[in-house]
Amino acid sequence: MSLLSIQNLSLSIYGVDILRDVTLSVEEGEIVAITGESGSGKSITALASMQLLPKGTQTRGRVMFRGQDLTQQDEASLCALRGNDIGMVFQEPMTALNPVQTIGAQVAETIRIHDRSVSRAAAEIRAAETLTRVGLPQDRFPLGRYPHELSGGQRQRVVIAMAIALQPRLLIADEPTTALDVTTQAQILDLLKNLARADGMGLMMITHDLAVVADMADRIVVMREGEVVEEGETTHLLRHMNHPYTKMLFAASGHQVNLPEVTAQPPLLEVTHVSRDYRLPRKTLFGPAGHFRAVDDVSFTIHRGERLGLVGESGCGKSTLTRALLGLERVQAGTITLDGAPVFSGNAPNLAVRRKMQVVFQDPFGSFNPRHRVDRLVTEPFHLLPDPPTGADRTRAIDAALTAVGLAPADARKYIHEFSGGQRQRIAIARALIIRPELILFDEAVSALDVSVRAQILDLLADLCGTYDLTYLFISHDLSVVRTVTDRVLVMQAGKIVEEGPTEQTFENPQHPYTRSLIDAAPVLPEIHAAE
Known part of the structure; x- marks a missing residue:
């Protein structure tokens, strides 16, 4: 008997067909990856597995979990399963977390909801242990921190901690590493793989990152427009892809763009010895307040028509630097100018400069007004x-x-x-x-996109570079993307630029140990993909 068995599941919302005869299974200790483009039905399949469906949903078929048909269970029974026997990591961590609760309280709440005998103190101890397992040790990330005090990747780790706190039998991970840098991604994937193997936990992983799929999944399920078009054991499927859609996905995953040549141009953005500090809470009643330096003496120049990349782990200061460049935060030291004009004029941002810059933020949902x-x-x-x-x-x-x-x-x-x-x-x-x-700052702009759409967007950037002489700073943890869409790259660690140089030269011959560790940690597609 399978741990999870979805049998001929069809689903519609207010009469619009979303899923059609989806059949798949997950065994205990097995890792099954569901891949496909945005809108293919991956996430709604995951939600159907937990019966977290919106109003107006009608379903046919069965969702069997350990012999129980979840489509026939009442809400009280489903609530007992969710979080306890079935855990889920949602795609967007900021919308999955409560902004007015500390991270420790949110992980502890998951534990106490399903086990009322656990005291608050005991739940906090278990929460601290779980957060440490996902890379948030208490000496650096106390339980009292709030979600807005963490980077995007760190928030995702909190969501993963909530999902695994009770060691569920089945874990559904919807794009679990979308916001994570390559080294943290490797740690989280190793953690998820070890949980599945050691604890006999089934793992359904939804992802558009085909390199991750190839490296850890036992089986791959390919979905398109609400249907399963191909599935099979990972190595066999990659060697013998039958469906044209599957072949297209793997071809798009290694997509390379052709950037126009850069000609000698004057500087556009100049950053000179910039530092940005944040005040920390007092450790004692009368003690001095501490400071955390997020950006430490950073200097670089972007010339007109140049495409500059910035890579580094979550929390290294990339997003703080982005906000400073846009004039959204003042810096304690240094200067930032665009086309010779300062980003800040006195105590206020210079709007004449601001209109020449735009940004694509990391979290697409949080950057829009939903009304x-x-x-x-x-x-x-x-x-x-x-x-x-x-x-x-x-x-x-x-x-x-x-x-x-x-x-x-x-x-x-x-x-x-x-x-x-x-x-x-x-x-x-x-x-x-x-x-x-004149300048666009891309802050993890393609991290949420499936591979085919990502290829289209990257081609779009290349076309814009040729047509409009586009200049941009491309900030990303996806080294394969940075390598193909930038001319020069900066490597940032703990607020400092530790390496800088032409992109291809830096990737082929990294000089700093940290740069080498990033490149080594990045997932890559096996050679069999290229052969197809």
Whole structure:
């Protein structure tokens, strides 16, 4: 008897077909990867496995967990299973965490909800142990921290800790390493693999990262438009891909773009000896407040038409540096200028400079107002323009931006919750492109995209570089992406730039030990993929 067996599952929401005759299983101790593009039905399959379905859902078929048909269970029985026997890691950590509760309280709450005999103190001890297992030791990340005090990758680790706190029999991980840097990703994947092997836990992993799938999954299930188009044992499937869609996914995973050659250009962005400190709470009642240096004496230049990459682990200071470049945070030391003008003018950001820069943030859902439609969201940068387009010109600009990132003009009238995670990120990119800025900062801009859409977006960036002489700073933990879309790369560790050089030279011959560790930790597709 399988641990989880989904049998001929069809699902519709308000009459719209989402899943059609999906059949798959997960055995105890087995790792099954579900892969496919955004909107293929991966996440709704995971939600159906826990019966966490929206209103208006109608299902046919069975979802069997340890011999029980979950589609026939009442809500009280399902609540007893969720978190205890079935754990889930959701795709977007900021929306899965409670912003007004500490990370320790949230992990401890998971434990106490399912075991009332555990005291609050005992639950906190177990929470601390679990957080340490996922790379958040208490000497650096106390239980009293809040989600907003952590980076995107660190928040994802908290979500994973909540999911494994009770050692469930089945763990469903929906893009578990999307926001993680390569070294932390390797640690988390090793942890998940060890849990599955040592504890006999079944693992259903939903991912668009085919390198991760190839490295750890026992079986692969390929989904497209709500259907399973191919499945099989990992090595066999990779050697004998039968369906054209499967072949397309693996070809897209190694996609390389052709950037136009960079000609000698004057500097556009100049960063000189920049440092940024954060004040820490007092350790004693009358003791002095401490300080944490997130960015430490950073200097670099981006020339017009240049594509610069910035890589480093979560918490190294990449996002803090991004906010400083945009004028969203003041720095304690150093200067930042764009085209010779300071990003800050006195105590306020220089709006004349701000309108020349746009950013694509790491969390697509958190960067949008959910009450507004897409047409209003993507035109937010228009308020920076002295004479923004109106009427038909505004509509044409919206349609062009959405079309450029692979969406339809009709999507302009939808709300952000109607899109998948990858589609939301495409909308974020459309918003950044709509006023054709001089500099774009991409903060993990393609981390949530499936491989085929990622290839389209990267091709789009290459085309824009040739057409509009685009200049950008590309911040990412995905080294394969940075390698293909940048001319030069910076490597950041603990707030400092530890290595800088031409991208290909840095990847082929890294000089700093930290750079070598990042490259070694990055997952790669086996040679059999390229052979296909």
